[in-house]
Amino acid sequence: MQIETILPFDISNKYRFVESLVYKSMEKAVIFEKNGHLLITSKKNVEELQAGKIPHNIEDILKSRRFIIDKDEKEKSYNINIKPEFFMIDMTNKCNMRCEYCLRNTEYDQDSISYTKLDDIISFIKSYCKENGIKNISVQAWGGEPLLEKDKILYMVNKLKMKNTKVHFSIETNATLLTNNNILSMYESHVGLGISIDGGMNIHNKQRKFISGKDTYDIVINNMQETKNIYNNRIGTITTITRESAKKIESVIDNIVIDLGINNIKMNFVHLSNYRNCNDICLAPKEIAETELRIFRKIIELQEMGYSVIEQNMMAKLKNILFRKYTDVCLSCGCCGGRKMIVFDMHGNIFPCELTDQPEYAIGNIYNGIPLISQIENSIKGKNSFFDKKENTECIDCYWKIFCKGGCTVRVMSNKNNKDVDITECEINKILYPELIKLIIDKPEIVNKMLGWDGLYGV
Template identity: 35%
Template sequence: MEIKVIDNKILSDGYVFTKSFAMISKNKVFLVNQNQGTTILLDKSLIDDFVNDWLTRIDENLFSKFIQRNFIVKDKKSTKVKLNCLPTFFLIDFTNMCNFNCIYCFRDLKNNREITVDHLDDICDFIVDYCKKYRISRITVQPWGGEPLLAYKKIIYCYNRITKFGINVNMTIETNGSILNEEIIKFIKNNNVQIGISIDGNEYLHNKQRQSKTCDFNLILKNIQILHKNNIKDISSISVVTQKGIECIDSTVETIAEVFKINNLKLNLVHNSDFKDSYAQFSDAEIEEFVYRLYNTIKKYRIKNQKIIESNIQQRIKNLLYRNNSNICLSSGCQGGYRMISFSSNGDIYPCEMVDYEEEKIGSIYSGRDLIDMLLESTHEKKYFQRKYNIKCDDCPWWYYCKGGCTSAIRYAKTTSGVDEIGCRINKKLYMLIVEDILNDNLKDVFKEDNDE
């Protein structure tokens, strides 16, 4: 597959064709607009191999399509994308206590603490007042830990306190899966709570990375089977992949899909942490192997008509096909702080999941200030909100979706490059695999979502 850069070009009547990248196969061309993230699939003959001023000779129909998708604009300045500052995703730090001791945990687990009812009341009321002021009727709340279900009674209390004011709460809980009882099951089932369970692979790999007597693989399997028996459908898995786990990708996917019967997966490469021993930096070859093996393993299951989804892959497919900006992390750069904030157990406010980093504090629920005012002020003052950039970004087709990658990951890695290096390398490999399938007409049948049928 050949790649060509189409630089900004002034056309007639004040129109401008904005910088784009062309992925060229034998018969087709897939165009990606760098600043807008829009795409279009064309027959190669329509654009005559990008020679002889092809832009001046395209027909009216194609010209209109380019305008609709912001490849061609009337004024180059209009290509700037505004980032709205209106959080609707709230992470609440219920406890930093955990019954596991995962080798890669990035939380500060010293000085065990759990949120008090008084602080929880105040955080809930702050969220409710904010939603009323800005007429927000639907939000997402994610209880955080540690292991959040150690504080499950307070999680239920939090949900009830916010929803009684008429606010629709989508609650999502990421848990190690070791704690389950009838009260938790009833709460999950009655309120359509989304459950993400940490599963790192087969029994040997899972137990090796968890290092705790309570993390027994078979206990997690038993609890997930109970969830299935109670007809709880919104179950997903989150897997952390270390260097040792890359060679086990096939086994990890097989274990989750066939043993745990979970069809919605997420596999993330491990990031370094200030609170655990550091990991060696992944090499380019290791990252490429991870992406290639994961993509083709998921593809193998899809070809067999087993509708499993790996959310990192699926979101990037959505980016290319729809550009719906739906994902806080992957659709249009990191939007932590703009669309997602966290509350520490004492009511301090942070962007994304930065509650262990005092220097990134945005403010406090007790300051008497408006949340948006605190956020806008922080965008000018806090390191977290500084622009992420490396000179290599200038020639990257995937800039719109990435914009330097995960800010929290950069913070954990203490990188000096200015961007999330792991995320960058994943994007470069994964997007090209997806585009190859688009150009070869393989994507629609293999990766079509169930709800698209």
């Protein structure tokens, strides 16, 4: 695929056209500029722009989407306001499995939240929503294995009800405890389920075993099918990709989508862990980017075969370039931990991410009497290193920095060779975003199917 560039040029003494990327098909074209604005137009219009001329029929829309700006205007930053809307509550660090890449200390640090602390966190969230007029929030109970504390999850759902705020509940589970009774309890309480499965039997059983060392695949598959029946197939899966499973990523996806009938999937790459020696199963940044491209191509292939499958990370990036607005805490505008997402530990301490529960990254706690937003602002001003700006010289000219903002904070902190930016996210974005732009113009019918609308027909 060839992505070309429209070089900046002056229109008059007052205006200039900003540098943009362009992809052209037979008749149509997409142009994209560094602040995240996109325009689908004719190939003829783009060729005029490449010749340094402004087509009169699109001049107004070029101005409104900021392809044309005042010559003296400085680049505006696209920032996310501090307004948490996604909350994670640590129910337990107990787990009945021992996955080879686990990011939590489930071996020795066995504990669960008390009802008293849970009540206090619920009251804190309700007060925050009332004081700030928050209309919608999402709350995820996590662990360990959250279903080990099923009763507390149901208690939380019952207690966390507000007159003027809609609450969306979810958990991610290893599915081994999804008995018929547990499934019904979650379904009747409107708790969304994400099920962890790493592929076919051999890959899954190697990576995800019970504490005893016994395999888990057959139990997971059986419970997943029961869950699908009760939830009318409205469940999703989370797959952790290791070096071994990356080699077979197409068959991994086929197994989940075709064999198991799941159409909402999420493919996450294994992180380095402080509690497991998993260095050998982690992939290098370029390997991750190459695997991400294979995932993209497989999803498109399945769409063309008639499977209505979406991959959540890819979907977030597609929405970035189409709508240029916040939709994902990790991928819409860089890491939004502490700004859009808040994590409560079992003692009422507040953290910006579930993967950073070390004391030095704490934002505050629910007992200090300070409003949540003020605690976050104080933590940023107090030089909490989690909020350090992530940028290097290569970011300056990058078209994707508007969405990336340096990438995943956890990856940056765990990368001992580079403290500037998340190199993995850089490698992914350089490959995936151009492919998404090409998809928009070449196969709008696929984009429409993935988005569940018909907004791109006729481009």
